[in-house]
Each structure stands twice: as structure tokens, then as C-alpha cells.
Amino acid sequence: MRAGYLWLASFAIFPLVGAPFLGHRVFRGFGILCRTVLAGGLGMVLLSATMTVWALAGWRWGPVLVLASAAVAFALRWLVRSHLPLPAARGEGRGEGRSLTAIALVLTAISILAGVAATIAARSTSPDLLLFWGPKAQQFASARTIDAGFLSAPYLEYLHVYYPPLVTNVFAFGAIAAGRFPWGAATLTFPLLLAATAVGLFGILRADAPAPRAAAASALVISALALAGIHSSVAGNAEPFLLFFELLAVALLVTPAARSDAGKLLAGLLLAGAAAAKVEGLPFVLAVVVLFLLLDRSAARPSARSALFLLAPTIISIGVWLAFGATRKVFFGYKGYGRSLEFHWGHLPSVASAIGTALWKVGYALPFAVPILVLLATRPKGRRALLPIGVAAALSVFLLLTYLQSAQDPRLWIAWSGARTFSPVTALVALASFCGREEPR
């Protein structure tokens, strides 16, 4: 038990690491809770990247990592030239507005508490925690580095050695602090990150809309993710991390924060977190950046500078990881599930049917159907809604093509992965319903 508490307590380091950047007055408009969550996300990205750099350099992990990561956060602060604060949170409204905000917050809290209860009751634990996330983190903590010997050991090919390092690094960091890897505590990252996503999302959206609308949109996203997560067993795996980074980055880009260098750099750093959390984070980042540059040209101007802020953190983060794999001869790039650009179109009916079945098994597909129905009923207008919808479409096509690459019958693979891999799609659809109509301030 004590190791579990210590491991969870180690997560308090992440906001401290990110605080030098989020402490900049430009971010004051987000409010203290939202800034703490964003600092935590940034702290995870910077600490994980520093751990990977340390591993590449052949240095053992130690407490100095925390100082080095915080120093990077200080350095990033100097890149933010503007001293104009991002738009501040808008009011809650009166009477009915307050009631609607309260209802939305209660629904969000119920969904998060359901996630907590499901995790504690061992309902939603991911087999992947036991199969590869946990063993890798445990070994890296013991070796005080990303252990190339372990990753290239015989009989351990199933560990997905090329999977990006953020989740194993974060897990290993906590395990070093706790003295061992606590399996049960690791599952609590599901409700913890769900709650962090809720706080971050509400804080970001409030800068663009009155509290009732921001709270209702956050409630829809979080309740969809909670139900999907409980049914598709994500406790202890990388999905909660991926969704946290993806959603907060896209939320920044659909609000006025996207018009400032500070907002774009923060979004870029969170996108780097997504790319470092899971393989499919990388195509997600590319889709977000390309669509943002194309669809919101006024916010993206100047394009080269925007592209730099949005993409550079991902390029550095994934570049260091790929350099580690190549220099240790452990992996050379990401491994596909078949030959590149060779798709088995004959599998299309069975893939489509398997995806439908996988989504149906997750609460009768409600986490996917409800946001789509809300989106159709609200008929969002405005170009900003196109960003989450476009990214959701691009991600869906990417996932479909990935499943079609497999020469083997992919139905079993889809049965255990489909609902999880498509969960960012439903969250983006839910977020798009927020981007509906412009309101006078």
C-alpha cells in the first residue's frame, strides 16, 4: 500500500516541473486549477523527454532529472514574447446559467467517480499493463535507464520495444520514488487523468464561452470517455495519457489561445505528449497541425512560425526516442502491421463489421453514438468546428487503413483494440459540438 501511495504522490512533481512555463502571466486567464493541470501535462512531457535524453547519453536516472526538466520549462518561458494574457475565463451567468453549470459539473463528477469505482473494483484493468507497460516500467526503474538489454533480450519481442516512451518513463519515475512498481496504483491513472482532462478542458473552454457551455461540452467529452474507458479496460494503459494530451491540445487550438505564440507553443508541447504516449499519437499530431494551418489561417499566421511551435516539440521528442532505438540497435522506426501502402481491401467488410461489433460492446456504442447525435442536432457552424471533426475523420481513416494492412484476419485484433483506438474520435466529435456558434462576449 505504501509504495502505491508514494507512486501516486510522485505525480505531484509534474506540475512543479511545468510550473516555470505555466507560471508565465500570459496563462493567468486559465485559472489556477487549469494551469496546475496544464503544468502537470507539460511536466510529464519534459520529464519523460529528459529521461529519454539521459538514456540516449548513457546516464543513469537520478533526482537531477527533475531540475533539468524544470530548467527546460524556464527556457521555454523565454520563447513566449507576448505579455498580453490569453483571454480570461468568462462569467458563469446568473440564475439558470449557474444551475446548468452545476448540473454539468455534477454529471462530470459522476462520470469520474464511476471511473474511480470501476478501477478500484478491478473492473477496467488493461491486460496491456501486465503484458508490457508494467514490465518495461519496472525494469527501467530498476536499471535507472531505458534498459536496451532488456528490450532486446530473447523471448521478449512481445514488449513492443518501439512504442514511444512517455508512459513507461512516467511509470518508472514513480517506481523509482516508491521503491517498486505498484500494479494496483498504476490502474488509478485512468480516473486521475480523466479528472485532469475534465479540469483542463473546462478551464480552456471557459476562456472562449460562458461557463454553462464550457461545462456542458466538458461533461459530454468526459462522460463519453468514462463509459468507453470502463468498458474497454483502459486502466493502467496508455489511452488515458493519450486522450489527456490530445484533447487539451485541440481545445487550445479551437479557442482564442490559438492566436498567440504562447497558446500555440503550449499546444505543441501537449501534442508532443500525445506523440510520445502512443504510436497513433504521431499521425494525430500531423493531422492537427496540417488542418489547423489550412482551416484557421488567421490564427495560424505566420504559418511557418505556427508550424514550428506546434511541431518542433514532437520532432525533438520522437527524434530522441528513434535515435535511442537506432544507436542501441533495438529498433529502427515504428513497426507497421504489414507492408507499407499494401492494404487488404478484401478484409474491408470483416474489418467494418468487427469495428461495429467492438464499438457495440462498449455500452451499446453509446459513447460513440451520443456525441455524434449531439453534433448532428447542434449543427455546428464556424471553421473552428472543422478542426476536431477533420482530425476525427483523419484518425478514423488512419485506423481503418492500419487494420486493413494486416495480412492476417484482423477481427480478433479489432475486438480487443477497436473501442480504445477509436475513443479519441468520439472525444473530438464531442468537442466539436462546443465549437458551434460564435457568441457575443
Place this chain on the structure above:
Amino acid sequence: MRKPLLLSLAGSAILAGFSVAALPFSRGIFHAPRTPYDASDATFTVPAWVLLQRAAEVVPRDVSVVVRGEPPDATNDSYLHRFAVALLPGRKIIPAALWSVPTDPDELRKADYEIVVGKALPSPAGRLVLSIPEGSVWKRKR
């Protein structure tokens, strides 16, 4: 603007309701599970988890271990190898099977310890170190 907002809230209420309904009330959600997989879709891991956690207390570090099921099943044994890598850190885990292909029995005989998930062995594999309902741990004679 009320309609989209109310639709979002209605959708959230439905989803939150189904999240609560998905909880394993029949098993008792306030009672501590034995393993992180007790009420999950991967309950097949529970006996191996319980046995390997107990085995970690009696199997020294730096020894070689083979983990297998009884009756033998190459697919199950492939998973048991992976579970042992996770739950018996610091030991050399020799797979009883890999990717559903059984390992050469001569390789298995090199292990210092044998952990058997399931029924007791028909013939003893050495000295019995631990026996619980989920399986047994044997130290091989040299």
C-alpha cells in the same frame, strides 16, 4: 444557445448513467479485490497473478524459472511466460511456450524452479516449496 447546451447535458446524463450501471455491483464494489483483474474481462489472469505474487516471496532472485499450466496448453503457457516476466522481476524466465509453440523439454529442465498454475503435477518436479489452490511452486533437484 439553450438547445445545444441541453442536448449536451442530456447526452452526458445518459452516458454517466450507463457508466454507473457498468460497475460490478454484484461483486461488491467496495470490497477490495485480490488482484487488479478480479472483475475485468481478463479474469483468466487471476489464478496466475495470485500464484506468481506468492511465488515472488519464495523464489529467490537471479534463479531461472519456468511457469506453465497444468494440464499443458501452449497458448496459455505463452501468456504465463509474459505474466512471469512482469511479476517475477530479477529472475530468468524460461518460456514453456512462445507464440503458442511449446519449448523444447530439454530447455525447460534447465530451470531452477518450476511454477505450475492449476492442478498438482502427476509426478513431483522436485521439492515442493509452495502449494495453494491456484497452483504450486517446485524447486528442481540438481
